[in-house]
Amino acid sequence: MSKLETLLTEIRGCRACEAHLEPNPVVQAGEHSRILVVGQAPGRKVHESGLPWNDASGDLLREWLGVDDTVFYDPAWFAQMPMGLCYPGKGRSGDLPPRKECAPLWHEALKAQMPQIQLTLLIGQYAQKHYLGPAYKGSLTETVRAYREFWPDIIPLPHPSPLNRHWLKKNPWFEREVLPDLRRRVASVLAT
Secondary structure, three states, X not given: OOHHHHHHHHHHOOOOOOOOOOOOOOOEOOOOOOEEEEOOOOOHHHHHHXXXXXXXXXXXXXXXXXXXXXXXXXXXXXXXXXXXXXOOOXXXXXXXXXXXXXXXXXXXXXXXXXXXXXXXXXXOHHHHHHHHHHHOOOOXXXXXXXXXXXOOXXXXXXXXXXXXXXXXXXXXXXXXXXXXXXXXXHHHHHOO
16 A cells, blocks of 8 residues: 555544534545646535535536536546545534544645645635735735736636625636636646
8 A cells, every 4th residue: 555545544534623523534645646726625526425526516517627627536536635535524604614633633744645736726815815825916816816826736716606706797707718728728737
């Protein structure tokens, strides 16, 4: 068993948040992964299936990226590492924020086992605040608008949740400017 396989087994067996929720860590990684998707946390449907982005949000994300399920779920191409690896539960206006235990416990160790990552997609404010630190622009909208500052290694994106349809309508520049660049960048990585 490789170091990555051993680490993935440890992650999938993690119970660090057991006092707060029902653990079922959802992660995907390969030693040759080229694109890392850092999202928020699995939703209820993903929690039940164990398959990352296996919901309406994932459908829209794959459309944004210009890839199909076969490519997206191939760990030779895509790694999936949410900020919170388990479903955090339901809140008043959607799912609760990701648990804070996961990223410090697992992210650096997992990234160290994926040396061929060429592109990291930071989906939502939790991933952006964590990974961009002081370069975060104070809001998701301003951070996504400034995507060229992080290009070509990192692209900040809004969450493709159905709850964010209003944000997408309010910010038509995202579809007009960011999505074509995103698709070109993903295609260039997949061509390597």
